[in-house]
Amino acid sequence: MSDCSKLTEAILNGDAKASVAITKEALDKKTDPQELVSKYMIPAMDEMGKRFETGDCFVPELLISARAMKASLELIRPLLAARGAEPVGRVVIGTMKGDLHDIGKNLVASMLEGAGFEVIDLGVDVGPGLFIAEAQAKKADLIALSALLTTTMPHMRAVIEELKKAGARDRFKVIVGGAPVTQRYADEIGADGYSDNANGAVGLARRLVTA
Amino acid sequence: MNSRERVLAMIAGRPVDHLPNMPITMMFAGDQTGAKYRDYATDYRVLIEAQIRTAETFGFDYVSVISDPGCEAADCGATIKYFDDQPPAIDETQARLADKASFGTLKIPDPLGGGRMTNRVNGVALFKERVGREKLIEGWIEGPCAEAADLRGINTLMTDFYDDPAFVRDLFEFVVEMELRFARAQIDAGIDLMGIGDAAASLVGPAIYEEFVWPGEKKMIDGLHAMGTRVRLHICGNTRRILEGMGRPGCEIVDLDFMVPLAEGREKMGPDQVLLGNLDPVRAVRDGTPESIAAALAECHRQAGPRYIVGAGCEVPRGTPSTNLRAFAEYARAHT
Known part of the structure; x- marks a missing residue:
C-alpha cells in the first residue's frame, strides 16, 4: 500500500x-x-x-x-x-437564477466531491424550481446555493419558500454562500448554514449530514 | 478647493482642505435616477446622468465610467448576457477564447469603432462637458488578469497558468495592448485618472502573480503613465499576499478591499502611497449605520494615515441606505 x-x-x-x-x-x-x-x-x-x-x-x-x-x-x-457504496452525502449545488458567476460555486463543488460527497452540479442561472426538482429526484441531503450579486440573492429565499410550500423543507438542509451573502442573511431567510469560504462549506456540509 | 482639485492635490502630495471621497457606485448610482441597469451599462447618457446625480447627492469628489467587466470582451465578440436590471455578464460556456485556436483570429477592436468601448469613450466626453472643471473624471479599463479571464473564461484561465504558460503570456500581451489603445481613447476624451480593475488577480497566489500578472499590470501602468494620465489600481478580494507587488509600479491610488487591513497596505507600500478604502460593502456599508460607518472610516484613516481617500472596499451595494452613504462625505469633510 x-x-x-x-x-x-x-x-x-x-x-x-x-x-x-x-x-x-x-x-x-x-x-x-x-x-x-x-x-x-x-x-x-x-x-x-x-x-x-x-x-x-x-x-x-x-x-x-x-x-x-x-x-x-x-x-x-x-x-x-x-458494490452499492453510499457517498458521505448528496448535494445539489448551483448559482442562482440570473447569475452567471461560478468560480466560487465550482470550488465548493470540487471540495465537497473531494470530501466524499456526491455532487450534482446544476451550473449557473438556476431557478428555484430546478433546485427543488433535482434535490427530490436525486434524493439529496443538501441544497447548496451560491450568489455573487445582490440582485440574485433573493432567489435563495425563494428556494426556501418554495420548499416550504411543497412541504419538503424538512427533507433538505439548505446552505448558502457568495460575496454579498452574510450569516445575517442566511438567518433571515431560514437557511441551515452559511460559509464565506470553500473549506468552511465542506465542514458545514459534514456537520449538517451527520446532525 | 473643488472636488477635482482636492483629489489631484492628494495625489500630488499637496495639502488638502479635507479628505477626498471616492466610493465606487454602479447599481446604486443607476437606482438614483431610476435607470434600469442594462441602460446604465449600455447607454452612456444614462450612466453620466446617474453618476453626476450620485456624486452631487452624496458628496463624491469624482465621477466614473465604470459599469461592468464585459465592455472590452463584448467588442472582441464574446457572448454577453444582458439582464434588464443587473450588470451584463459574460457567458463562460461560450467564452470568446474557449478554443485556444481562435486566439489567432482575435483582433484588437477599434475603441472608436462604435461598440461598447466607444460608448464608454463618449461617456468620458460628456462628463468632461458637464462636470469637467468640478469633478475628477475617472476612466476604466480591465486589468490583464481580469480581461484574460473575461476572454478565456475564469475557470479555464486559472488552470492555464499551469497547463499552458506560454499561451497565458501571449494572451496577457494582447490584453495589455488592447487596453492601452482603449485607454488612449479615454485619455483623449478627457479623463483625469484611469481605473484598472483586475479582480481576478486576487484569486492567484504570489508566485503566479509575480510571474504572470504583475508584469502585465506593470506594462499597463507604465503605458498609462507614459500617456500622461494617473492610475487607480483596484483589485477586489483578498490581496494580502500580493500587496508589495501592487505598490511597486507607482500607481497614484491603490484600492484595498475589506479583507486587507489598510495598515498592512501602508506597511508594504510605504508612507507615500495613497490608499483608498476599505469598508466591507455589505456588512459595514449596506448593513451598518451612519455611526458605525463613521467609526469604521476613522479606523481606516488611522491605519492608512494622511495619504488616504475615503471609500468602501468595493462597489457600494444597491439598497444601501442614503444616510449610510452620506456618512462617507461627512467623515471626509471633517478630516484631513
Whole structure:
C-alpha cells in the first residue's frame, strides 16, 4: 500500500496524469477502491482545503488538485457504485437564477466531491424550481446555493419558500454562500448554514449530514 | 478647493482642505435616477446622468465610467448576457477564447469603432462637458488578469497558468495592448485618472502573480503613465499576499478591499502611497449605520494615515441606505 501514498502527493501537486496512473495500478493490484478514496484522496483534498484557508494555496492550485482528484474518482466511482457504496452525502449545488458567476460555486463543488460527497452540479442561472426538482429526484441531503450579486440573492429565499410550500423543507438542509451573502442573511431567510469560504462549506456540509 | 482639485492635490502630495471621497457606485448610482441597469451599462447618457446625480447627492469628489467587466470582451465578440436590471455578464460556456485556436483570429477592436468601448469613450466626453472643471473624471479599463479571464473564461484561465504558460503570456500581451489603445481613447476624451480593475488577480497566489500578472499590470501602468494620465489600481478580494507587488509600479491610488487591513497596505507600500478604502460593502456599508460607518472610516484613516481617500472596499451595494452613504462625505469633510 505504500505506493498509494503517491496518490495523495499527485493530488496535492495537481498532477492528474500521475493520479490516474497510480489509481489504475492500485486497482489492478486489487486495492480496495473505498480505501483509496478515504485514506488517500479525501485527506489530500482536506489538506488542500486547509492550505487554501490559510493562504498557502490559491484558486489555480485548488482547481488542478480537484481535477486530479476527479480524474481518479472517474475510475473508482463505477466500482463503488457496483458494490452499492453510499457517498458521505448528496448535494445539489448551483448559482442562482440570473447569475452567471461560478468560480466560487465550482470550488465548493470540487471540495465537497473531494470530501466524499456526491455532487450534482446544476451550473449557473438556476431557478428555484430546478433546485427543488433535482434535490427530490436525486434524493439529496443538501441544497447548496451560491450568489455573487445582490440582485440574485433573493432567489435563495425563494428556494426556501418554495420548499416550504411543497412541504419538503424538512427533507433538505439548505446552505448558502457568495460575496454579498452574510450569516445575517442566511438567518433571515431560514437557511441551515452559511460559509464565506470553500473549506468552511465542506465542514458545514459534514456537520449538517451527520446532525 | 473643488472636488477635482482636492483629489489631484492628494495625489500630488499637496495639502488638502479635507479628505477626498471616492466610493465606487454602479447599481446604486443607476437606482438614483431610476435607470434600469442594462441602460446604465449600455447607454452612456444614462450612466453620466446617474453618476453626476450620485456624486452631487452624496458628496463624491469624482465621477466614473465604470459599469461592468464585459465592455472590452463584448467588442472582441464574446457572448454577453444582458439582464434588464443587473450588470451584463459574460457567458463562460461560450467564452470568446474557449478554443485556444481562435486566439489567432482575435483582433484588437477599434475603441472608436462604435461598440461598447466607444460608448464608454463618449461617456468620458460628456462628463468632461458637464462636470469637467468640478469633478475628477475617472476612466476604466480591465486589468490583464481580469480581461484574460473575461476572454478565456475564469475557470479555464486559472488552470492555464499551469497547463499552458506560454499561451497565458501571449494572451496577457494582447490584453495589455488592447487596453492601452482603449485607454488612449479615454485619455483623449478627457479623463483625469484611469481605473484598472483586475479582480481576478486576487484569486492567484504570489508566485503566479509575480510571474504572470504583475508584469502585465506593470506594462499597463507604465503605458498609462507614459500617456500622461494617473492610475487607480483596484483589485477586489483578498490581496494580502500580493500587496508589495501592487505598490511597486507607482500607481497614484491603490484600492484595498475589506479583507486587507489598510495598515498592512501602508506597511508594504510605504508612507507615500495613497490608499483608498476599505469598508466591507455589505456588512459595514449596506448593513451598518451612519455611526458605525463613521467609526469604521476613522479606523481606516488611522491605519492608512494622511495619504488616504475615503471609500468602501468595493462597489457600494444597491439598497444601501442614503444616510449610510452620506456618512462617507461627512467623515471626509471633517478630516484631513
